Amino acid sequence: MSTNKELAASFKDIASLLELTGADKFRVNAHARVSRVIADLAEDVAELGQDRDALLALDGVGAKAADKIQEYLETGEISERAELLEQVPSGLLEVLKIPGLGPKTVRLLWQEKEVTNLDELQKVIDDGSILELPRMGKKTVENMKKAIEFARQAGGRTPIGIAAPIADDIVAVLKKEHPKAKFEVAGSLRRGAETIGDIDILVAAKNSEDVAETFRTLPIVDQVLAAGATKSSVRLKAKDSAGATHLLQADLRVVPAESLGAALMYFTGSKHHNVRLRELALKQGLTLNEYGLFPDDEDETPPQQRGVKPVAGKTESDVYEALGVALVPPELREDRGEIEIEKKRLDNLLKLKDIKADLHAHTTASDGVMSIEQLAEVAKARGFHTIAVTDHSKSQPVANGLSPERLLKHIEAVHEADERVDGISIIAGSEVDILADGVLDYDDELLEKLDVVVASPHWALTQDPKSATTRLLKAIEHPLVHIIGHPTGRLVNRREGLSPAIPDLIAAANEHTTALEINAHWMRLDLRDVHVRAASDAGCLIAINCDAHRPDDFDNLRFGVQVARRGWLTRGLCVNAWTHKKLHSWLKSKR
DNA sequence: GCCGTTTTCGGCCCGACTGTTTTCAGTCG
Numbered sequence: 355m356s357t358n359k360e361l362a363a364s365f366k367d368i369a370s371l372l373e374l375t376g377a378d379k380f381r382v383n384a385h386a387r388v389s390r391v392i393a394d395l396a397e398d399v400a401e402l403g404q405d406r407d408a409l410l411a412l413d414g415v416g417a418k419a420a421d422k423i424q425e426y427l428e429t430g431e432i433s434e435r436a437e438l439l440e441q442v443p444s445g446l447l448e449v450l451k452i453p454g455l456g457p458k459t460v461r462l463l464w465q466e467k468e469v470t471n472l473d474e475l476q477k478v479i480d481d482g483s484i485l486e487l488p489r490m491g492k493k494t495v496e497n498m499k500k501a502i503e504f505a506r507q508a509g510g511r512t513p514i515g516i517a518a519p520i521a522d523d524i525v526a527v528l529k530k531e532h533p534k535a536k537f538e539v540a541g542s543l544r545r546g547a548e549t550i551g552d553i554d555i556l557v558a559a560k561n562s563e564d565v566a567e568t569f570r571t572l573p574i575v576d577q578v579l580a581a582g583a584t585k586s587s588v589r590l591k592a593k594d595s596a597g598a599t600h601l602l603q604a605d606l607r608v609v610p611a612e613s614l615g616a617a618l619m620y621f622t623g624s625k626h627h628n629v630r631l632r633e634l635a636l637k638q639g640l641t642l643n644e645y646g647l648f649p650d651d652e653d654e655t656p657p658q659q660r661g662v663k664p665v666a667g668k669t670e671s672d673v674y675e676a677l678g679v680a681l682v683p684p685e686l687r688e689d690r691g692e693i694e695i696e697k698k699r700l701d702n703l704l705k706l707k708d709i710k711a712d713l714h715a716h717t718t719a720s721d722g723v724m725s726i727e728q729l730a731e732v733a734k735a736r737g738f739h740t741i742a743v744t745d746h747s748k749s750q751p752v753a754n755g756l757s758p759e760r761l762l763k764h765i766e767a768v769h770e771a772d773e774r775v776d777g778i779s780i781i782a783g784s785e786v787d788i789l790a791d792g793v794l795d796y797d798d799e800l801l802e803k804l805d806v807v808v809a810s811p812h813w814a815l816t817q818d819p820k821s822a823t824t825r826l827l828k829a830i831e832h833p834l835v836h837i838i839g840h841p842t843g844r845l846v847n848r849r850e851g852l853s854p855a856i857p858d859l860i861a862a863a864n865e866h867t868t869a870l871e872i873n874a875h876w877m878r879l880d881l882r883d884v885h886v887r888a889a890s891d892a893g894c895l896i897a898i899n900c901d902a903h904r905p906d907d908f909d910n911l912r913f914g915v916q917v918a919r920r921g922w923l924t925r926g927l928c929v930n931a932w933t934h935k936k937l938h939s940w941l942k943s944k945r
Numbered sequence: 946g947c948c949g950t951t952t953t954c955g956g957c958c959c960g961a962c963t964g965t966t967t968t969c970a971g972t973c974g
Contacts, residue, residue: 380957384946416947454963456972489965497963541974554974582962587973605974607961620959625974632958643959656960 356819356853357400358392361423364432365389370447371438373457374464387414390626392423394690396856396888398819403427445471453603454501462487476502500577504589508601511549513846514913515876516600518543520592521553524572524604528557531568535559536614540621541605546685546916548846548879552603553590554621562608569606576601584608613645613658615669620644626689627682634677634693640665647676685919690887695922702924706915708931711740712908714785714808714839714871714899719764720745721753722903726771726780732905734778739934742806743768744783747795750812756784758800765803779934781805781941785839790814790821792828794835801834806941808871808899810839815851822852823859830862836944837897837929838863840873840880848877856885860894867940869895869929872921874914875907886921896921897929 369385391414392399402408409420422432442464449460449472463469466487467478475498478484484495525537538544541554559565566586570578580587586606593599609617620628620643628642635642641650641657646667648657658664666676674681679693680700686692716722717729724732726743733741745764746755756764761784768782783806787795794801794809801807809829817825829835841859844851863870870889873880878901881889889896898914900907918928925931929940 378946381946383957387947414947418946454972458971489970491965493964551974580962585961587962621974623974625958628974629958636958641959645960 356850357398357427358395359850361399361426362389362393364426364435365392365419365422367447368432368435368438370450370457371435371442374442374446374450374461375438376457376461384414384416384419388419388423391415394688394884396884398853398855399423400427401855401857443470445474448472449475452498452501452505454497472502497579500589504601510847511551512600512602513549513876514543514547514879514916515910516594517550517553517602518913519595520574520590520600520602521555521604524553524569524574525555527572528555528565528568532557532559532561532565535561535565536611538614538618540618541623544622544684545624545687546913546920548876548882548917550602552605555604555606556614556617556621557606557608558611558614559608566606566608569604579603609644611668613664613667615671615673616642616646616664616667617644619670619673622684622687624688627687627692630689630693631677634679638677640677642673642677647673683919685916686922688920692922699922699924702926704915704918704923704925704928704931706912708925708928709738709898709911709915710934711738711742711930711932711937712736712899712902712911713740713742713783713806713837713897713930714744714873715741715902716745716785717743719743719760719767720750720755724902724905726768727775728905729902730771730775730778730780732902732908734775736908736911738778740779740781740937742781742783742808744785744806744808747784747786749787749789749795755787755795758796761796761800762803779938783807785810786835787812788825788829788838790817790825792825794829794832798834802945804834805945806837807835807944808837808839809835810871811841811843811852815843815849817852819853819855823854826852826854826859827862830859830868831866833866834944835868836941837869837871837899839871839899839901840878841870841885842880842882844880844882845877846879851880856888857892860889860892863889863894864892867895867943869897872896872898872914872917874898874900874910874912874917876910876913879913879917881917881921883917883920886918886923888921890921890923890927893927895929896923896927899930 365385366389369382373382391412403423409415426432469475521539536558538556540556542550557565570586574590574592575588576591577589588604590602590604632642639650641648645658646664648662648664666672671681682692717726746753748755748757765782772780783804785808788809788811842851900910
């Protein structure tokens with residue numbers, strides 16, 4: 355695990371452990387915030403930690419947190435965490451993760467029933483002794499049982515590529531049954547996060563009860579968790595296109611049409627972005643909730659229940675405008691400084707329709723299912739002006755990587771296809787392996803014959819950060835390389851991948867006008883959003899490629915573009931958004 | 946524990962839902 359990830363986890367632990375000791379909630383929050391700030395860092399915290407002022411400059415990191423970070427970097431542990439773990443059994447951290455079980459309940463279970471882990475919780479449920487606790491009835495326990503079962507099976511957050519089609523299907527069914535209602539997908543799906551906690555769907559409808567009923571009785575609903583007047587919550591058992599079953603939660607919220615904008619903001623989140631906006635509202639004598647932006651007053655009763663007229667609420671742009679800030683696109687709403695984003699950068703933010711080329715795709719020559727012509731036709735149908743054929747290199751025998759002899763013939767075949775097919779430029783390239791020491795899988799003489807070179811790491815993905823940095827720098831600095839494909843080799847939820855010094859890669863990429871790739875496949879999304887942010891802040895070129903092996907892989911482009919937007923990427927820095935002339939001139943500049 | 950174009954001390958977002966309650970605590974997002 356990278357240092358950032360480990361340290362973020364340590365701070366999260368401290369927050370949870372403090373919560374279980376009944377500590378002040380603001381202190382708990384402060385630690386949770388530091389955890390989030392560290393997890394969002396593109397640079398290695400071990401580097402940053404050398405400079406105490408740099409730590410203190412991070413929003414949410416104060417003197418005490420800086421001390422703890424430096425202690426961790428020196429000793430590999432934060433003594434406060436160790437001390438807390440002497441007081442609080444570590445197994446309770448797992449118990450706390452069960453939905454519906456919060457700090458108060460877990461603390462009670464621990465102190466009254468000596469529950470210190472999930473198995474012991476299961477025991478007091480099974481023998482019924484849990485019912486002796488105050489406010490603990492049959493129904494609560496029944497829900498707890500199901501939640502434990504669900505947590506054991508579901509195993510964490512769902513990749514966006516799995517959740518998005520499920521959400522699309524649900525909305526399609528609801529729309530068909532209730533054509534007059536207005537539906538919006540909100541939550542982390544709308545923000546384009548790489549993984550999704552649950553599917554949030556918003557509906558403005560007159561017959562809200564009927565819509566909620568349709569939702570709760572969908573065939574994929576496994577269990578109804580809540581069925582209120584405005585909120586329904588269900589657990590889904592849904593199959594993906596490959597036939598695998600996924601367990602995840604979905605919520606449907608019914609809102610009045612006049613507050614759809616405020617509701618959409620509220621349910622899109624992120625929670626932390628919303629907190630920022632509410633703080634901003636309070637400073638202006640206003641209060642913001644999911645019903646709208648209202649004048650703030652002393653009254654305890656929520657304004658919408660007293661017939662107070664909102665200042666804004668019908669649309670998102672009304673609310674942002676009334677707060678005096680630019681409309682922040684959903685992908686940016688992560689409390690990463692977006693409320694202060696410069697207008698120019700916002701106006702030039704990359705859009706899906708800006709993408710006019712794909713520079714990383716496979717054919718039947720290696721492990722794809724499309725011929726060169728088929729690939730070109732699919733790309734043309736997407737409105738691209740250029741498609742690169744980049745089959746695997748020789749060190750990928752599993753993927754039918756091309757020997758130098760086969761590659762020479764393949765280049766010819768690609769150029770011939772380019773002659774035959776009108777309306778799109780088909781260019782010859784290769785996805786060349788970056789070997790563990792940074793050497794490329796073909797010699798320069800051969801690479802020179804290619805129109806585009808995508809250099810990617812495939813093996814040795816557990817090497818140490820220093821070796822990884824050296825390896826990737828070598829490829830970035832190589833004069834014949836255009837793009838570094840999926841630079842870290844990580845797989846969402848499945849493989850950590852390399853942890854190179856991202857700022858070093860960005861600096862070198864800038865110097866050599868090499869582009870770093872956002873691989874758009876939902877299993878990769880590599881570079882990830884915080885890396886893209888650092889790259890685009892530095893003015894580094896980014897390529898967004900689908901790494902298509904089959905025609906529908908191009909559908910993943912939306913996820914890649916969302917990651918780019920989460921990294922505040924403007925269209926000028928995305929080589930796939932360039933005109934034919936500009937793109938090809940850059941490609942030739944490396945020949 | 947952090948933070949400051951009203952504050953270096955005194956604040957720190959807001960509402961819905963559930964299950965257990967005779968008015969509300971706990972959890973969630």
